[in-house]
Amino acid sequence: MAPKSKILLLGAIDHQPALSAYNALSPLATLVTTSATSPQDFLTECTRPNSPLSGTLIIYRTFASISITGPINSSLIPALRALGVRAICHNGAGYDQIDVRACCTAGIHVSNVPQAVDASTADTALYLLLGALREFHAPTVALREGKWRGEPEPPLGHDPEGKVLGILGMGGIGKNLKAKAEALGMRVLYHNRREVDGEEGYRGFEELLREVDVLSLNLPLNPSTHHIISTPQFNMMKDSIIIINTARGGVIDEAALVYALDSGKVRSVGLDVYEDEPKVHPGLLENPRVTLLPHMGTWTVETQTKMELWNIDNVRSMLETGRLKSRVPEQKDLPYD
């Protein structure tokens, strides 16, 4: 009998229902981990003769595991292929840490976790939207310091009612946010690569920038969306616009954003993600008008559990059927064996 295939866990599975589901894969495959703690260690472990990782068919990876492996790019992918890897299951919606094109070339299938993150990411966007419109940061800090509203009193905020929200990227998160924003009395417009069936309010990219009072970024980071919002785009926007980003820091030119905030072009922002996180631009940290969170869009017990279970479903599906449950859309034409 041929030895069982291996599943390599990169990063941790934290939630009990998911741990049980993962361990339940052991009759189908050998579950292995790595002792590497740095990208260099990991590459050495992958490439050494008789590597314990040899025979790995599927990788389960987390966003944080980038500290162990570095980005999954062309310097690592051939080594993974040589181990026998045919699938990488990424526990997250955004998979910009993985070079999908290089995976296609190597015949490695990639899955992500869409949908499970939609509601909680949209919740975070809505929290940031209210925080940025109302400029709740300064009074929150003043209160905790025992100064009630602070001296002088913070400026009045703004109501979302009647304002126009522009959603850039109308996928699952964008649609979820739309319903929540409409319940606040906002009018919602959007731009997407293609108009979405059944969704009214489609605008061209520049039209959207010109028309909205609040702009929310809900698009994936890839080479064509990197710095999609920079100085020329800020210049097209209404004065005193509010910007929300729960997608990836790299879609905004952060230095240009700080400049636009300081000039007053942008009134406030609500950010969950940063260009060089965990580093945050000092011009953001020092700004009392902005609402900032440390990349915690999906940071809830319920959503984290759902995501882990979804990702394990991808692993199981690959083992049992040779196909992933939610392969990334760029690979729709890549043949399975």
Place this chain on the structure above:
Amino acid sequence: MKSPEEKQILLIGEILYATAAWRSLSALGRLRQLNEGNRAKFLADCRSGIYDGVNAIARTFDSVELTGRFDPELIEALPKSLRYISHNGAGYDQIDVDACTVKGISVSNTPGAVDASTANTALYLLLGALRRIHVPSTALRAGQWRGAMGLGHDPEGKTLGILGMGGIGGALARRAAPFDMKIQYHNRRPVAPEQNPTKADFVSLEKLLRTSDVISIHLPLSDRTRQFIGRKEINMMKDGVVIINTARGPIIDEQALVEALESGKVFGAGLDVFEKEPEIHQGLIKNKNTVLLPHTGTATYETMSSKNATGFDDGGRIELAESEGLHFDSILPLT
């Protein structure tokens, strides 16, 4: 025809945004303003006749610092000419309405105008408390990225109990519905269908306390609702409940809430109002699972000026003030 005696309108406190609308009332009477002093002086001035001839009073929430509460003692001292008290705010617990009624003084508040912005504040606090947002947002500003951030909870699938289904409660229900929350409410009486936009279930107080994952308070403060949520009520709640209060601080026994937060009975609290504001219980300030705002529920340009603006450049501020429909108009006789 005899010309009517000159009317006087007394503003207690300040009008910051509707100055033009205030000035326009001079067509109806002589405008006077009180924006300094204290209760003893106000009572003495009333009794010595300084305000005789005042027909209407327009007052703000913060002006309680100048006069103290409009309690029976103060109402008794008000000039006999007084017919109207117009309170700028939804909650008018600073005014003893029964004592006004006995004296034939009409009291108005500003309902409706505050519903949306107060509900938005409640929603912000609800999301923040479920997510335990205080630790990560503070850590980030201190340059520590996430700090000792703990996992939060999703609103999706949870039961929201709305205590007091008036305009604000209904506005919160409408906002919470797309979060896939199951919504139930308790009120003295079931409300009419048009006040219940999400068709929330009417439940008894006990059922609301026992079965809600998040409880949001939208009651007016009165003798009946003071300390409405105390130890007994908190003990009836689910373990890990989240409590939101954007109504009035004294509706909750703050000490009991602090103890329940410390024991973990209450997972988190989102509060815009406090029992002795601006003083705040240290147990709330020290707690990592609270989200606290300094009574800013309605602090927006649009709500303060009751205008449904579509843009918000700073230049618009003057325009907003010009067009404000001052609530005062609604009760002042125009003849």
